[in-house]
Amino acid sequence: MEKIRMTTPIVEMDGDEMTRVMWKMIKDTLILPFVDLKTEYYDLGLVKRNETDDQITIDSANATKKYGVAVKCATITPNAARMTEYNLKEMWKSPNGTIRAIMDGTVFRTPITVKGITPYIPTWTKPITIARHAYGDIYKNTEMSVEKGCKAELVVTDENGNETRKLIHDFTNSSGIIQGVHNIDASIESFARTCFNYALDVKQDLWFAAKDTISKTYDHRFKDIFNDIFENEYKEKFEKAGIVYFYTLIDDAVARTVGSEGGYIWACKNYDGDVMSDMAAKAFGSLGMMTSVLVSPDGKYEYEAAHGTVTRHYYRHLEGERATANPVATIFAWSGAIKKRGELDNNAELEAFGKAIEEATLSVLESGVMTKDLLALSNLENKKAVYTDEFLDAIAAKISEILGK
Numbered sequence: 001m002e003k004i005r006m007t008t009p010i011v012e013m014d015g016d017e018m019t020r021v022m023w024k025m026i027k028d029t030l031i032l033p034f035v036d037l038k039t040e041y042y043d044l045g046l047v048k049r050n051e052t053d054d055q056i057t058i059d060s061a062n063a064t065k066k067y068g069v070a071v072k073c074a075t076i077t078p079n080a081a082r083m084t085e086y087n088l089k090e091m092w093k094s095p096n097g098t099i100r101a102i103m104d105g106t107v108f109r110t111p112i113t114v115k116g117i118t119p120y121i122p123t124w125t126k127p128i129t130i131a132r133h134a135y136g137d138i139y140k141n142t143e144m145s146v147e148k149g150c151k152a153e154l155v156v157t158d159e160n161g162n163e164t165r166k167l168i169h170d171f172t173n174s175s176g177i178i179q180g181v182h183n184i185d186a187s188i189e190s191f192a193r194t195c196f197n198y199a200l201d202v203k204q205d206l207w208f209a210a211k212d213t214i215s216k217t218y219d220h221r222f223k224d225i226f227n228d229i230f231e232n233e234y235k236e237k238f239e240k241a242g243i244v245y246f247y248t249l250i251d252d253a254v255a256r257t258v259g260s261e262g263g264y265i266w267a268c269k270n271y272d273g274d275v276m277s278d279m280a281a282k283a284f285g286s287l288g289m290m291t292s293v294l295v296s297p298d299g300k301y302e303y304e305a306a307h308g309t310v311t312r313h314y315y316r317h318l319e320g321e322r323a324t325a326n327p328v329a330t331i332f333a334w335s336g337a338i339k340k341r342g343e344l345d346n347n348a349e350l351e352a353f354g355k356a357i358e359e360a361t362l363s364v365l366e367s368g369v370m371t372k373d374l375l376a377l378s379n380l381e382n383k384k385a386v387y388t389d390e391f392l393d394a395i396a397a398k399i400s401e402i403l404g405k
Helices: 017-031 046-051 055-067 080-085 095-103 185-202 218-241 250-258 270-284 311-318 328-344 348-366 388-403
Strands: 010-014 039-043 069-072 106-111 128-132 142-146 151-157 163-170 176-180 205-210 245-249 264-268 290-295 301-305
Touching (some): 010 328, 017 388, 039 055, 095 290, 128 270, 185 205, 205 218, 205 250, 218 245, 245 250, 250 264, 264 270, 290 328, 328 348
Parallel strands (some): 010 069, 205 264
16 A cells, blocks of 8 residues: 655654553554654653753754644653652653743644533533643742731832832731732733634634733733734634634633533633633543644644543553553544644645544544543443554554545
8 A cells, every 4th residue: 555645744752651652552553554654753751851851852842843743742740759750860841831932832722522422511512622821820920928917019120220019918917928920921922823823724713711800900911912913913814714703701701611512712821721621621521532732823733632641551551451541632633733734735645644533533433432431421322442452443444444445
């Protein structure tokens, strides 16, 4: 069988634990038999990150900026226990955070919907994509405990040494805590443009929600930047595409979402997006059925599964147990990268193959063949749990059928 050709490589970022095992299984079973795969490979497993003082993560992000499309396996963000387990030089930062910062990217998370798995909110008949501004807020905060009798002030010093002060709280009667958060206009502008571009790319309505009625300076700045960029740069494009942008308060957005049918993009500030993306994943069924794509303002894409490294399954794998982990989100990371590579290179055959992977995966699931974790979620009558390799083999057979090979 003649394999599908590629001209430009995809940046391939390998990862850790069970997802690393599934990564190879997916490539060997679903991709390499059909595609003359070209990748620029980076091993982002924790061992290699430790060996290179995390330089390999930086290199992979810069390669993504160069080639425009990447696919990433889930990786470990080490804690104290991992420091000991892997004998690390230091507690390396989250690879996702490093890559996001270098690419100035926004994270879009979308559930994979399939017949037989009904969302907990039954009106949700279409996916809801959560766009998370992955910069600032409490993730880059400064916080302190404050003793009783102290006074806390917010102080800004300009370039000439002049100070502007505002009282945060007078702790005369009780001790307490304070927290300082920040954001920057340049990052908010990149976030807004990326959201508008992504909405045009997938042709879906875009919501943005914050709490400007309470946060009259901080959240209002987000609202104003989104509005100004939309009015000046995107309004006509949205009208031409037949899609809508609107702003609403975060509590109103939650209420609207619960009563909606889905099918739109919901842009959130950093913390809101962190919370709402996990809420949407669970409400639609499973984090194992949630895709994630990091998009830069200038149109560079990094695809990955939204879940972690599936540690529990990995320890079982090390004991010799046959894999039962769910590979769907990682499959869709590969298919998303392949489709985008085909689109950018005007390679219709490659783009069609990416779509065939997704069609085949959903077809197998809808036939009742699935991994154990999905069995309890599915309401299909004829369903059975299979091992990971059996699930992938069934998808490969369906891909061959779709391609007529």
